[in-house]
Amino acid sequence: MLVPAVLLLGRWLGTLHLGDPVATALGTPVGYARIALLVTAVGLAAFGTSAAGPILFVALIAPQIAQRLAGRATPPLLVSAVTGALIVLVGDLISRIVLADARLPIGVVTGVLGAPVLLWLLVRANRTGSGG
Structure with missing residues (x-):
């Protein structure tokens, strides 16, 4: 829609x-x-x-990763959508296969895996002076 x-x-x-x-x-x-x-x-x-469900992390990190992977030559919306889908897919696979006994929701898995990546990107942007 x-x-x-x-x-x-x-x-x-x-x-x-x-x-x-x-x-x-x-x-x-x-x-x-x-x-x-x-x-x-x-x-x-x-x-x-x-x-x-609330997979809030993906909305924060997917565009950042997509911009660093693809640069500005490709459409940012499409690359961000594919990157976000891959992040959710990897988180779902980890929660179903690796952590099958714990039965954690995918939002928890993507948050635990993605928070360090987001913090690393923020620290890196702050050091280079491109953080805004």
């Missing part, structure tokens, strides 16, 4: 990264784009959480 909206609104993400004046000059309706992207993102997060 929201996938067509994501595909249509995804083209504005590149211009919004350039800043408001440049995005406006390129013809992007900045205010409308932000509201539409926000509503779509909240809807997707709500559907995903209701279906899979």
